[in-house]
Amino acid sequence: MRFFIFLALPCAVLCGCAGRDPNLIQTVQLSDQQLTCAQITAEIKANNEKISQLASEQGWKVAQNVTAGVVGLVIWPVWFGMDFKDAAGKEASNLSQRNEYLGTLAGSKCAGPTTASLR
Numbered sequence: 001m002r003f004f005i006f007l008a009l010p011c012a013v014l015c016g017c018a019g020r021d022p023n024l025i026q027t028v029q030l031s032d033q034q035l036t037c038a039q040i041t042a043e044i045k046a047n048n049e050k051i052s053q054l055a056s057e058q059g060w061k062v063a064q065n066v067t068a069g070v071v072g073l074v075i076w077p078v079w080f081g082m083d084f085k086d087a088a089g090k091e092a093s094n095l096s097q098r099n100e101y102l103g104t105l106a107g108s109k110c111a112g113p114t115t116a117s118l119r
Contacts, residue, residue: 019061019083022090027097037110040102047095047102054095058088 035043065082072079 019085020087021085022087022094024091024094025098027094027101032102032105035105035109037106040106040110044099044102044106047099051092051095054088054092058086058092061086061088 061083068078068082072082
């Protein structure tokens with residue numbers, strides 16, 4: 001019984017460290033109507049860079065989960081270290097939705113070649 005408690009307690013603690021919570025932003029923000037075309041374009045570019053960083057993080061997490069799953073076949077407590085929160089995927093999806101909204105906003109506010117360069 002003591003061995004089980006000795007083993008279960010660290011596993012429960014490690015389970016809480018398995019992944020980070022997603023940091024989501026609002027798709028529509030109060031200050032959006034005051035943005036200029038240049039500011040909209042800059043935010044879309046910044047969001048695209050963040051999305052590419054999140055894609056590499058997501059790939060790393062998949063590799064980490066596969067490794068933990070295989071090692072967990074031999075040392076089962078390693079399974080508690082797997083990340084099922086998919087924070088990078090949720091954040092990337094959230095930023096994509098924000099970019100879609102900003103593209104629509106740019107289409108209604110900005111005239112000429114600026115909207116064509118956003119797509």
